[in-house]
Amino acid sequence: MGQIHKSRIIEQLTGELATYPKSLRRIAMYVIDNPAEFGMDSIRDSASLIGVSTNSLVRLAKKLGFETYHQFRAPFREALTASASSGDAGQWIGELYERGGKERARADAATSVMGNVTDALRQTDADSIALAADCILEAKKVFLVATRGPYALVHYFYHVGRIALPNLVIAPRHANAPVDEILTADENDVVLAISSMPYSRETIDACEMARKKGAKLILMSDSAANSLPLTPYITLVSPVSTPHYFESYVGFFALLEWLLTVLVERGGEDVQQRIQMFNDLRSDANLYWKM
Amino acid sequence: MGQIHKSRIIEQLTGELATYPKSLRRIAMYVIDNPAEFGMDSIRDSASLIGVSTNSLVRLAKKLGFETYHQFRAPFREALTASASSGDAGQWIGELYERGGKERARADAATSVMGNVTDALRQTDADSIALAADCILEAKKVFLVATRGPYALVHYFYHVGRIALPNLVIAPRHANAPVDEILTADENDVVLAISSMPYSRETIDACEMARKKGAKLILMSDSAANSLPLTPYITLVSPVSTPHYFESYVGFFALLEWLLTVLVERGGEDVQQRIQMFNDLRSDANLYWKM
DNA sequence: ACGTTATAATAACATTTGTTTTGTTTTTTG
DNA sequence: CAAAAAACAAAACAAATGTTATTATAACGT
Structure with missing residues (x-):
């Protein structure tokens, strides 16, 4: 109730x-x-x-x-x-704490990391992910926008996702500002942006440009409320807080992997064949180590 | 806590x-x-x-x-x-599973993401992380080696870590092969390599070169046993398996954030000051969006 | 059984918390 | 620009919550 x-x-x-x-x-x-x-x-x-x-x-x-x-x-x-x-999914963390010493520090670190992951997965409902996946699959082009820390996340998403989706573009490329890439966006496109408070100005500029051009905006952020002025089509939220001196993006990473999973699922037979083909080509090209 | x-x-x-x-x-x-x-x-x-x-x-x-x-x-x-x-990621996943059909597949995705993080944190003991942190803090140079998917992880580690550590080097840079950077390594250096089975040949070449030069090797892999021929100084293990068509690196990501946490902790006062300085400089430089 | 100690409830007290009032600042409207 | 309305913070107030003191009861040892 x-x-x-x-x-x-x-x-x-x-x-x-x-x-x-x-x-x-x-x-x-x-x-x-x-x-x-x-x-x-x-x-x-x-x-x-x-x-x-x-x-x-x-x-x-x-x-x-x-x-x-x-x-x-x-x-x-x-x-x-x-x-x-x-349920108490993280009971083993409590047991770690009992041992004291280094194990206790480990428990603290584990609590923080696990908390961000579970929180990200719990707060995000499956419909949002599915909707985001459909948007991405239907889009003509998908621009991936992020700077600094989250840029690594975008890179990962691009690396895995391009196998399934030939229409991915990382926005800050060729030493450009993100907004330079977004200039070519239109209403058939999707912009997937990742940023946490305080928002990177470059990322926000790109988001605003995207909206102006009529592209759909999918935003990954640590705050649903703060992102409202950008009128995102979908907002995926994950916490980034840690008890330490930098932010934790592992929650975002988990969300991205979930999104990738759903993308492959919804992409159907041909996407899965593309992935198989990629893997075959790689081993033929002697990219893998043989023991 | x-x-x-x-x-x-x-x-x-x-x-x-x-x-x-x-x-x-x-x-x-x-x-x-x-x-x-x-x-x-x-x-x-x-x-x-x-x-x-x-x-x-x-x-x-x-x-x-x-x-x-x-x-x-x-x-x-x-x-x-x-x-x-x-707290209750498990319950939430369970509810998804009850609905059946596509919802069940999504529950599986969430379960596997959560499971990989949990396993990564549980299997790795605090001593290994602490030892790795000390190696990195004492090293003259730290080479970060990875290709394809894991490269994003190395990029993230570099982005956060260089604030605390001025001696980080991403190995595949300037369109080189990783091994080209490692050529300058010696016994005072550390190589942190990330790869999962089947190992990327380029990464392995870099690891072998590092050992030959006398550098300490810290390896993040999905299998301790398979990495033995490389004689790593420390091996950090995380599962990467998913029920889908690609590998999940979220466990590695969690381990890296843990390692970063310990690095900042052990780095002491001056590292924490450096982080504060970075943040101050960034907001001064108008890099952040003002609402 | 008696006195002693431990345990508990009642009630007085002090602090915190939620609410209302008051006056000031900001915004809106003519 | 000026008047009116709305929004707000500061402070006064009342209710609740936490704490301590007092008194009564139960348990225990000699």
């Missing part, structure tokens, strides 16, 4: 986000991206984390039709306890 | 349960059986649900060594938010 209400609230927030004034919008974005923390924290904690006053939270609750802030937060709390009761 | 503390507390409660007096025992049983509710509810709610007074809960907290009831409950709260974001 609570689950449903929670998702309905998030849906409403997402839809009405654009019409909200400054503070309420910041709250809505925070709630959309951090439903668990929002459910757990007190009104003061949430307010200070978001950077607004407490009664801004109360006003948003009233605006959404709730009598009190309590009623607004309640569905998020129920969702928390509901999700906690189901 | 919270997950782990929570399970330790529950373990303690379970063990000492028999020695507790009546009220404390009732509380302990309740907490063991209803950790989620206990984490969510207020002290009065829990007390009335259990049928004891509020300060019985406080006494139990003190008995367990906590300063306050808050500290006693905190791990359970953290575990709640943690499980909401990462």
Whole structure:
């Protein structure tokens, strides 16, 4: 019951986000991206984390039709306890912790990495992936846009995906800016962009150009709310946070592999034949080591 | 982190349960059986649900060594938010599977991605990672070798790692074969190679050259046994198998992020300062999008 | 049985949390 | 540009939550 209400609230927030004034919008974005923390924290904690006053939270609750802030937060709390009761997939991590010492550090690292992967897979629904796959399969051209860290992800996607799809283009190539490639895009094309907050300006420029040209935008980001101004056709969300000094993209990587899987599936017989052909050609060309 | 503390507390409660007096025992049983509710509810709610007074809960907290009831409950709260974001991938996959048909294939994809990450982290012990990190930190130069799919992994490792380590070199560069770079390697250097069966001949050539020059070889592979002829100094193993037509490198990716984490940890203060400096320079240079 | 100690409930207290009020700033409208 | 309306933060207020003190009860040893 609570689950449903929670998702309905998030849906409403997402839809009405654009019409909200400054503070309420910041709250809505925070709630959309951090439903668990929002459910757990007190009104003061949430307010200070978001950077607004407490009664801004109360006003948003009233605006959404709730009598009190309590009623607004309640569905998020129920969702928390509901999700906690189901399976413990990562029990082995806890056992690691028991051993202490280096194993404990390993448990921390594993928790963080595993958490991002499972979160990415759980938050993304199969329909979004399927829709993205269909878009990509139907597109005339697919531009892959990313800079810095996520560029490696795009490279991987290109390397595997081009076997199935002859129409992939990595956007920043030939020492160009990404936007230079997107100039040739049109409404038959798809742009797949990967970036996390704070967004790379180059990537955003490319996304905006893509929308202007009428191409469909598939965005992989760590925040659904922050990406709304770009009006993506599909948004695939994965967390990137770690307890350390850099961001973790393993969640994105997992999503990309899932997307590749679905692409091959939906591509049908001929795609699978193409893959087989590639592999055959490679071993003929003495690309593999013989022991 | 919270997950782990929570399970330790529950373990303690379970063990000492028999020695507790009546009220404390009732509380302990309740907490063991209803950790989620206990984490969510207020002290009065829990007390009335259990049928004891509020300060019985406080006494139990003190008995367990906590300063306050808050500290006693905190791990359970953290575990709640943690499980909401990462806990029940298994359940979610199970639901997909129930639907049958195409949904079942998608469940398989998610299962295999998750499984590869889990196995990679579980099979690799912390000592190997720590040893690899020390080798890399002490090396004069570190050559990163990979071709095709894994090249994206090396690119990512380079992108993040060069912030901490100024001595990284991607081996296949300037349209060279990997082995061309390795020609300059010596016994003070380390070669980090990534490849899965069947091994890329180019990568293997580079590895053999590295050994001949006296450099230490760190190999990431899907098989420890098959890599033995290369006499690697350290072998990091992750499965790459999927039920589909291509290999999954998400396990390697997870291992690399773990290695990066340990590198930053062991690199100490100056490495962390370098990372901060990089980030500052980037935002100064208008590389990030302002909303 | 008696006194002592441990355990527990009640109630008083202090802190935190949610709500409402007030005044100021920002935005909108004429 | 000025007036009105909306949005907001700060602070006052009330309710809840957590903590401590007091008192009563149960368990234990001599």
